[in-house]
Amino acid sequence: MWPIGHASVAYLLYALSTRSRFDGPPGHGATVAVGFASQVPDLIDKPLAWYLGVLPGGRTLAHSLFVLVPLSLVVYEFARQRNVEEYGVAFAVGTLSHTLLDAFPILWNTETPWEALFWPLLSPGGVSGEGAPTILGLFRDSLGQPYFLSEFCFLALALYVWRADGYPGLGPVIGRLSPA
Template sequence: MWPWGHLGVAYLLYSLYARGRFGRPPRAEPALAVLVGSQFADLIDKPLAWWVGILPSGRSLAHSLFFAAALIVVVYAVGFALGRVETATAFVVAHLSHLLADIPPRAFLGYPFETEFLVWPLLEQPTFRYGERLFEPPAVVELVVGPFTNPAIFFLFEWVLFGAAIALWYVDGCPGLGYVDPSSRR
C-alpha cells in the first residue's frame, strides 16, 4: 500500500475508535500520532533496506509482529509516563493498521505469498510460492476480496480510502492542523 492509503486507513480507524471510546472526534495530538504511526514502519524499513542495505527488504523489521509487540510496550510506557495514553493509542492503532493494510488481498483468499514480513525474521522472504494456497476461504470472502487482487482496483481503492479520511478529518474539525498553521487553531 502507498503512504496515502496507509494514512487513510489509519485515520478512518482511529477516528471511529475515538468516537466510540470518547464520544468525540480525535484531538490534535493523537491525530498527528496517527500521521506518524501510519508511516512509521516504512520510515524504518525502507531506508534501512534500500539505502543502508542492512535489512533484506523494505518490509521486514518494522513490519514484523515481533517488532510491533515491543514497540507497543515502549509506546505505552512512554504514553503512561508522559500522561499521553490517548496519543499512544493513536500511534499504536495507526502502526497496526499499516501492517494489516500491507497484507496482500490474495492472502485472505488463502495465498500467503508476501506475508512473510509479519513474522520476520522467522520466515525469509519469500518462503511461500505465488500460487501456493494454504486454505480455501468461504465464497463470500472470495466475492468481496477478489476484485481487490486487481492492482488497478486496489490502487483506486487506496485513493478512495484517502479521500474518505480527508473528508472525515475535515468533518472532525481538522485536528492537528493548528500545529502546522497556528491561524487555523479552533
C-alpha cells in the same frame, strides 16, 4: 500500499476508536501521532533495506509483529507516564494498521508476501533482495490495480471524516498562521 492509503486508513481506524471510546473526534496531538505512526514501518525498513542493505527486504524489521507489538507497548507506556496515553494508542493504531494493510492483499492474491508479519521467524517472502526501486516504477506498477485505486477511496473518506471531526491535527497550525 502508498503513504496516502496508510495514513487514510490509520486515521479512519483511529477516529472510529475515539468515537467508540470517548464519543468524540480525535485530538490534535493524537491525530499527528497516528499520521506519523502510519508511515513508521516504511520509514525504517525501506532505507535500511534499499539503500543501506542492512535488512533483507523493505518489509522486514519494522513490519514484523514481533517488533511492532512490543514497540507499541513501550510507546504506550512512555506516553501513559506523561499523561498522553492517547498518543500511545494512536501510535499503535498507525503502525499496526500499516503492516496489516501491507499483508491484506493475501485475501485475493495468494502470492502476496505475508511472511514479513513474522520476520525474522519467517523469511520476508517476495520482498528479499528487491533493491531500490524508483518512485515512478512503483507508481507505474500500481496503476490499474484495484488495491491502489482503493487508496483514493480511503483518502476521500478519510478527508470527509477529518473535515467532520474539525480538522484535528491542523488546528494548532492554523492558529499559528492566523493574524493575532
